[in-house]
Amino acid sequence: MPEITDLNNDMQTSAILDEQTSAPGDLPLPAIQARLKLQRGQFRHDNILVPVIPVPGQSIEIWATTGMDATLACATLFYTTDGRQPDTSAMTVAMERVHTDWDVQAGYLARWRAIIPGQPAHTLVRYRIGGWSSSMPDARSQTPDVWAQDGQGFWFRYTGDHAITTFGFTVDEPAPLFPTWAQEAVVYQIFLDRYRTSAPGGFTRDASQRAFHGGTLQGVREALPYLSELGVTCLWLSPIHPADTYDRYGATDFYAIDPRLGTSDDLKALTEQAHALGMRVLLDFVPSHLSMNHAAFRAAQQDQNAPSFDWFTFYEWPHRYRNFLEVVPALASFNTASQAARDYIINAALLWMHDYGIDGFRLDHAIGQSMDFWAAFRKATREVAPDVISIGEVTDTPDSIARYAGKLDGILDFPLATALRHTFALGDWTVQTFEHFLQAYEQFLSHGPGRVSFLDNHDMNRFLFLARNDRSRLKMAALCQFTLEAIPVVYYGTEIGMSQAADIDNMTDGGDAQARADMIWDQERWDHDLLAFYRALIWARSDYPVLRQGKRQMVHLDAARNTYAYVRTHTTGPEWMKGDVFAIFNVSKQQQGIPLAGASTSMSYLPLITSGEQPQVQVTADGIQVVLGAMSGALLVAQ
Template sequence: MPDISEQTTIEVETLNIASAPGDLPVPAIAERLLALRHQFRHDNTIVPLAPRPGQEVEVLAVSGEALPLERAALFYTTDGSQPESNAAVIPMERHHMSWDVQAGYLTYWRALIPAQPTPGIVRYRIGGWTHGTASSETPDVWAQDGQGYAFRRTGTQATTTFAFTVEEASLPAWVQNAVIYHIFLDRFRTSKPDGSFDENDDPQALHGGTLRGVTEALPYLQELGITCLWLSPLHPAETYHRYDVLDYFDVDPRLGSKEDLKELVERAHALGMRVMLDYVPSHTSWHHPAFLAAQQQRDAETYDWYTFEQWPDQYRSFLDLVPTLPSLRSDSKGARQHIIESALYWMREFGIDGFRLDHAIGHSMDYWTDLRHATHATSPDAFLLGEATDTPETLRNYRGKLDGILDFPLTSALRHTFALQDWSVQQFEQFLFAYEHFMADGPGRATFLDNHDMNRFLFLAGNSIERLKMAALCQFTLAGTPILYYGTEIGLTQRAAIEQVGDAEARRNMPWKRDEWNLDLLAFYQALIQIRRTTPLLAHGKRRLLHLSDACYAYLRSGEEQPAEGDVLTVFNLSDSPREIPVPIAQLRCLLATAETPKLHCDGQETRITLAPQSAAAFQVAR
């Protein structure tokens, strides 16, 4: 491996440092806002986001000045059926108007759906009547979903059905206290006794990772402290990454067999580990039998699984840019049933505990409501984690539709603050304070420093182990279930940016020779995971700022209003010189430091902590 310790500075402006396929760039968000001028839209905005039995639900929709509406009404069902104009109806009031510099005059419509006495799904549509047609029973226009790229769809292609679940919603207990390990199957471990890979520099080739290899790695993962495995897609596919599914009910034989998966899950469960599958419900391979049949005959059973703009060769695909990945229609009953049945199959037959849902903005909230309802009916502890790459407002609206979302906004902030260090600690705290309050009533969040679609954190940090340790300590002492991307714990990095050589560079083979590992970093992660698992308030406690000055920063995770025994204090020094940081706590015990053990000087009710340059430490409040 070439020496890349002297990493050339990466121009931040050219990198999207927390992205995923499907991420909305700022121009697309501006386009979405501008489209409001001529649309009638409901962006899944309800209050409360996760209603309980006995709570009425406020629903808001908005119409633009280029689509003047005389009246609007909400149609809803509670029996699972599609709400048409003959469903229960609630007239909407013209609630208020606003003006936007891009969208112009906007009219907001409001309705209250009556409280439901028992748990279940409420499905609804919102109709609007233009001037001169208000007496008609059938609306002229149905409000469309404006999340993700859906705002670009018009007519019958637009998403116009919405849903929410009435329930006593809560994140499964095992998730709240979990530490998830993200495994990219083809590049993690082979079936060889030593798990090693053959030399292969072709980034798009199969490198030979297997399910049996993961099973053999379970003792290593148990020693690391992992409680949940997230396996990359394992269905038959044509690529090494397997996001181009050919069969949702089978295992790619190049990874192993169904028996291998069963053994992996059983042995993981015996060690106290859950297993999640990376699931790809928004698109298939263009060689999937369902798509081939739809291309061959318009009366094929699977024709409506896809959206053909001009049959048979022009169709909706992933990001409207990748024709090898045709998109599945959210409103297709057949496609939806196929995906749900497949998910239940892996849960019932193999004991799968949950799913990471790829490209979550590719489907409607109504779709996710159905999937979540079905999986939770099979196993109340099932965990649905969405890769939702959109604005924080949209991420918050996944509450009750999915159990959790991947926390891309926090990832970006962590990478700016600790990897690139182009954010000050003041900027980071300002973001964190606002973001935590904004997302307080949102879905569960799973935090991460990097993943298979982005440059590894260590590479972005110029291969500075110190910066990685600080970021990890911050990640693990904040709210949200932490995810660790394979190899991060032993210092796996890259040779070049994925913008230059492709995303396979962030998916390099895991080395299994210990002399290639950074053992100090591994020991640090083992200790960090142990602290996370044995300190429940890191998952449930409140965060309070205790110090913020220059490049120094400290916050407390506590279950009480005032510092109490057992609380955890995390302190950072991002400067290039030793710093003394005062905190209003008298007794502290060091749990973990990224560098040398900090010096403490207690003076009455205050402790002054001296931290080395570019270092951080976690302390527990003692008696």
């Protein structure tokens, strides 16, 4: 087995895996504490670059850390700009020990810095940081005593040859985080096996929760008129590759389509028809791991001289190997320090873009790969299509999330999903807690990657289940989601009121299959009021660019009454302008009057959308007040 810390006893590992695979997205506190404490004995580089996204010609600061039990005399950064793996023959920059900090978990920490000279646009810089315990004059001509390791994600647990020690970034021209089409997108997540079969009317038979239910690409094509009427502009398809399980997150061939889903012609027809309707298509892609029945892994298990042997990390060949979260042997993890493994993954992504018209990727378990890999993946895909997007499932702390800027275009916004669920579904956050979170979080990630928001997904309890099937809570949460900056995602069926019978933690009732039920196509079972509400939200997001691009400012907050409002505005001044949109919430069980600070009585305020009774807009001696019914929200536009 690899060298892994004592953190991984059975109880702690179980807690960590529960958090990492089912939301909220942050690592649990014991893992965070262990990550901090382990700095005491490690030479660490946690992908801290200044600036996070270097522009052409700009020098880049690279920071590393040594703890009290990992004392070094000197350190050197080795880097390449031609795509080669950096080693001791690469270009060098001396690391300077700049200062010492103290941390409550790790004690005294020495901070090291190197400055890489500015590089031309689109340069891929790869680097390693070597350290020596001796300060002999010729030390830098020798193999380092230790290489700085990545301490983020799942990787802080590993040391030595099993750690990530190669890092990377690209130099980009200044540009928005997302291309225009993505900034304007409303994404619809489709879990293919459970969305729609090719049979008339969708699903026609019951099946066990863990079985293949028969959803197809043709079924999605038949649903395109419904999706077009809903107004979504981007489809996120769950994995399409042949696999052993219905979710297809363990592929047996990255270059093929599961015959159960259809053919290559079906995928081409789907992307072409979606494009004709103004929809982009994202593919759920899994670069972290593959099925143990994949031919490359089987070959590596049978022969240590197999070409694919170094694609994987064997602790004791052939049966002890790195796998998904170290608890799922059926999913063997890639070792993308192997150039051949890296080529296999990236070339597959390029194939789906070039041959099938895929517009971007949702990247599963993004913390399972190095920043060096993601920089290379993003550069390669952008060279095929400059407006392609890469969105990572990054389940980590906000400081680590921020460091994905420039390596991925965006991240799935787990912290925001957590806040929305606590505030509107569970009701254990007040609106004050929520607003304080938003202010801090939005500022903290203002220089991070783009964000993609959601209320629920295939790994989480559905929102309505958490809200005890109270649709008023779902409507308020969706109204908030669609009026924040992050690109919104709608999980299939949420728009028609799909819920579930049991918690996903209850394995006797199917576990996460509870959140992956067959899409309901019998319209008599739809909540048509909720569907109309979602259509209105999507329309408003499209018709009012200020909801995507405007500045957000709180205009009302009353924690005692649990009422709250903010404006998305074109200005930074105290007076609002025509076209500004106000989002107003009454998360209480009685009607409330909500004053809007700064709203001018010389303008009118037109209700665009309401989740309950029609709001009453009143002019008072103090300005504008909006009367909202209990447990409801509304959008108003200034005119």
